[in-house]
Amino acid sequence: MKFPLGFYSFGKNIGIKDTSLDFAVIYSENRCQAAAVFTRNNFPGAPIYVGRDHIKDGYLQAIVINSKNSNVATGEQGIQNSYQICTELGKSLNIPPKDILPSSTGVIGVPLPIEKILNACSTAKADLKPGNLDEVAEAIMTTDTRKKISYRTITNQAGEGVMFGIAKGAGMIEPNMATMLSYILCDYLPESGDLQGILKRVVDVTYNCVTIDSDTSTSDTVVLMCSGVLGSIPDDVFESHLKEIATDLSKMIARDGEGASKLIELTVSHGRDDGQVTKIGKSILNSPLVKTAIYGGDPNWGRFVMAIGKVFDEPIPYDSLEIQLGGISVKGADTDTKSKLADYLKSNEEIHISVILNTGSFQKTFWSCDFTEGYIQENAYYTT
């Protein structure tokens, strides 16, 4: 595993809920140009308010994250707590609090155990290790079953640099500006310096195309930090690597959806525009009936027709509509074809669906997972 230069981090347990890692800090020895996108939920968590404030000037030097408690719906005290965390960590790292972005993820509506967190902030400097971001990837997990890490090496005249991304998220996932939490760090800057523009474009075709359960989290945050210690690279090179990493992490989130047994990748193509394609893509991947059929290996293709048809304001001509599962056309499937479709669904952990609207030339890919008893069991007793 390769890390970008000058980044230090750690994850540790401070006893927020149990004995798993629940607190992490990422620190760059160089002040970084940075960009972030946040949830569109109207009741965002306290850290979102503070993060929006601190990212305003386009610079960050550290990120502080706790899991197991989201600091959402905790009122003015919650916001003060988030500011205080940055202040205490800033003292330890000897950087201004406003160069720190705070994140919290976990249960909603419970006050943070603020003393535990402030103690951990005050001793943070001594805990930092070079690179070490896989430990952070573990510390930010809640119902995730796996760490989510993706990185690429990128070479320019100054040497070999790294773009490194981590993410967490498994439920309450239909991001609308970002996914649950994701941090992407890089040695390089894009030549234009337009981190925010590039991040927004990439998020729109990666994290914003994931849905696990149609529920939009109050904590969604994606942060990009670029130290620029290896200089700049062309925007298109920067953006294509960022897109690869964000796509990897988006698929990992979908594959690790609560209770999931399968990753679903849906491409909606030959559509009129982004609006039409996105409404239909989300309608299919948010349909419990589509997702339970994929879980059970039931070639019940009528459910795809239903899910496309229930987008009332985007009527699609039925005769030219194509729907394929694993490359097999489903409309009007005979017994033999249904048996092939059932085989395809049952024997693959990655299900590829193609929906061809034939209303234009726009195309987009979406990710989700199947819907199983595991989701119900995990969420019926989450806080009890």
Add this chain to the structure above:
Amino acid sequence: MKFPLGFYSFGKNIGIKDTSLDFAVIYSENRCQAAAVFTRNNFPGAPIYVGRDHIKDGYLQAIVINSKNSNVATGEQGIQNSYQICTELGKSLNIPPKDILPSSTGVIGVPLPIEKILNACSTAKADLKPGNLDEVAEAIMTTDTRKKISYRTITNQAGEGVMFGIAKGAGMIEPNMATMLSYILCDYLPESGDLQGILKRVVDVTYNCVTIDSDTSTSDTVVLMCSGVLGSIPDDVFESHLKEIATDLSKMIARDGEGASKLIELTVSHGRDDGQVTKIGKSILNSPLVKTAIYGGDPNWGRFVMAIGKVFDEPIPYDSLEIQLGGISVKGADTDTKSKLADYLKSNEEIHISVILNTGSFQKTFWSCDFTEGYIQENAYYTT
């Protein structure tokens, strides 16, 4: 059980899928004024096309229904089959085919076993029994576990009349003009004769306020038939009885949702208008995280906050927002209150939720059910 005058019906098994009742006819000896509302799904079933055609003149004399096969996504042949069913039944009953409304419900995308159905149509006259609508209520069931019947007696100077309603539906339920299938028959006419206007108003606050799984069926149909043999009653009396019956049937549908263990009744009040209240009501009752928490008796109230907050275009001031479960306020609940909330959820089969927006004075009630492993199991293997 009391039936309206002059209505005859039967339900029988004709072997469409198994040995349960799967075919039904309702016949009135008097030609009836009638109104209907249908699904807004863009790929409606073949019977919807024919039903829209036949209801145009505002009159019906019979309804023919098969379950176990919806005749949806079956192309031009499917539509011809629906017309042919009306023709054959018209011959047997000696009425014009255009006074018959056909319905089909069940699996999508499989051609109707048309010979079996035409045979049953040709002998229908002999099968009819007076009243007998409970047999029809059974014959139209698919994944329903219970018959859904509601009626009221209404007295005017001509004597005692009856308004009688039946319905079916348990999955693929977020109706947008109507629910799965419902037929309401009455001895009376409303004085204004405006059946369609009354039906639309009632459907909007009853069937359109039910969601089981956010999936809008391709077959939704509500039909109202009024013989008028006992004359007319004032519109407000007619409409209030119709609303009572439709509310009863809506709650029965929600309570019998696939896999459901609890009925959820949500009232969103003090909202700005119908648009705001409906978006927020549906967002809460379509949230898998809200519905699994109710199933598990988990007082995880943050999920209500999330579900209200994810209606991006309707931001609600947080401080004046009220959320109550069984009359208990949930925001910022302490340990003691959480334990009361858990008790309430665990010890009741009807869960009452009140959300007070404090943005105006509009109010509406919505119904749904909890989300359990039973839904997954029922839908993972539906056609296999």
